[in-house]
Amino acid sequence: MRLVVVGNGMAGSRLVSEVRTRDPHMKITILGAETCQPYNRVLLSNVLAGSSRPEQVRLLDASWYESHDVTAAFGSTVAHIDRETRHVVTEDGRREPYDLLVLATGSDAIVPPIPGVERAIPFRTLDDCERIMDSADQAHAAGQRAVVIGGGLLGIEAARGLAGRGLPVTLVHLAGHLMERQLDVEAGEVLGETLAGLGVDIRTGVSAAGVEADGVRLTDGELIEGDLVILACGVRPVTKLAAEAGLEVRRGVVVDDELRTDDPSIFAIGECAEHAGTVYGLVAPAWEQATVAADVITGGKALYRGSRLVTRLKAKSVELAAMGETQLGEEHAEVVRFSHRARGTYRKLVIRDGRLVGAILLGESDAVGTLTQLFDRGGPLPGDRAGLLFPGLSSAPVADSPTLIPDAAKICQCNNVTKGQIRACWEAGARDVAGVAAATRATTGCGTCRDAVEGIVGWLCEQEGISV
Structure with missing residues (x-):
């Protein structure tokens, strides 16, 4: 059995290690477009902030592949899938035969089509991170400023990391509040106030019209000054290879509960895969999918039924966890809410049919572990709702x-x-x-x-x- 994996990122490298654990003899080849060894993309914000070194976020080193009899080609971009002969063809002409093929091509950073955008640096890869760090050090030495475009998870982590390096930072975001996909309006506002206290100037409800030599020009004509501009405008699944091969593609490469595409010999996992109408952009679902796919590939029986998402913000001095249906209000669910904006604290529970379906915890909280367990397991909640938000005040035992x-x-x-x-x-x-x-x-x-x-x-x- 010949297994070929396209993509040596967090999903592809995990799949290979899972398959090798189950089957010591399968012939495995993994082809990665990046020239470096696989790394933990989630921890790039730590590298940018200076709390981790690039070598500390590596997932597998070159010796692992050799010792586990896995053929790995770095900097080997696949250009074509020949489904008739079951080969993948790389840009440099290499032809690799497969019996089973896994697409783990991930996502690319979205680069907005605005004038001068080539002056900005996307924040997506380790190479991007190293370019940003070099530019940030030069900007700090020259007393310059930075602008981050995008107020989602990655943009906030980038802005906080740059501020931690001593660089004045302005974050501009199109939506009316930060992290609008995960947070309600008040939570987004409290998060913005917390970041402002850490040295990040927040501008929401504004749109970038272009990147100029001395900053970002907004659509209303205002110039946000900055010598270093970072793009964190979201990501888009890499699906071109699959689409050109004739596989079904919507937002991502469409897969079933075994993570197979409409060609049963081809699987897709991670950020490029679309399962039951959902494309996941977090690491936990990608690794869950890798485990299921490895079981199926090695002859086991396993099904992927989707993932329950818990988003954690990894920025120094900012504690945030968000899970489930956070946007619901009292008209659709039971909502328990506490806000203390002066302390940067906001807590919200969304309860339906006696079960936790969503939560936001912003600011230091000893309730995160318990609420994450309750959300993940979907079990009935205790009657003392306030005790869930403030475990120390409850007479009922909680898992703290x-x-x-x-x-x-x-x-x-x-x-x-x-x-x-x-x-x-x-x-x-x-x-x-x-x-x-x-x-x-x-x-x-x-x-x-x-x-x-x-x-x-x-x-x-x-x-x-x-x-x-």
């Missing part, structure tokens, strides 16, 4: 400590790792976070579960009187 968290609770959303799996890993000999991560991959996605994993490991060691 390792003792009370059930083994079935999911601790690492990105990798679907439960407390029970962490416990089993600890019992097998892992005595620190690094050991748990090596065995389960917990903490290797967005990294926001690290404190929870440390708490569980520390609690287990304490129970047994083991010093770490």
Whole structure:
């Protein structure tokens, strides 16, 4: 059996490692357009902010491929799929035969068609990140400013990272409030006020008309001064290869519950795939899809039924988690809300039929773990709603400590790792976070579960009187 994977990013590299775990003999070739080894794109904001080095966000190194008998070609862009002969053809003329093919081509940054946009730098790849860091250092040394176009998750992370490097930053966003897909109006406004307190000037409800030598020109004629301009205008699935091969493409490459396209020998996973009308742009669904596809490819039975999304903002001094149907109001659901704008705190629960269907937690909160578990499991909620938002005020026990968290609770959303799996890993000999991560991959996605994993490991060691 010859498996070829097109795309060596977060989805493709995970699929290859999952397949090799299940089948030590399958012939595997992975072709990646980027010249570097696969890296964790989610953690690029940490690299930009200076809290991580580029080498710290690598997923697999070159030695892994060799030791696991996987043929990997970096900087090898696939130009054509020959479905009749079952070959993929690269731009440099390489022809690679396949029995099964997986498309993990990901997404490209959206570049708005405005004059002068070539002066700006998209924030999407590791190369982009390194270009931005070099330019930011030069701009800071010269006392210059930066402008970020786009107030979604990536734009906020970019703006906060640049501000953390000492650069004055203005963020411009077309919508009326930040992260409008994940947040309601008040949460977006509170987030904007929090960022303003950290040195980011927020301009919402404005549109960029062009990028000029000294900044961004808005459609109303105003010039937002900036010598460094960053684009964070969203992403678009890379589907050209699939479309030219005659596969069904809508927003993404259409797949069924086995992640197969309308050609049963071709799969698609990650940001390029569209399942049940949804294209996911987060790492957890991509890795869930990789696991299902690996099961199917190696002869197992598995189905992908969609993912429950939890969005975490990874910006220094900004705590944010958003999940589910956050936009619903009292006319459609039971809504429990608390706002303290002076402290940058906003909390909202959206409840339907006694179950949590959405939540926003902005500002430091000890309720995140419990609410994420309740959302993920879809179980009935306790009657004390205020106690869900403020666990310390509730007389009812909630899972805010390792003792009370059930083994079935999911601790690492990105990798679907439960407390029970962490416990089993600890019992097998892992005595620190690094050991748990090596065995389960917990903490290797967005990294926001690290404190929870440390708490569980520390609690287990304490129970047994083991010093770490």
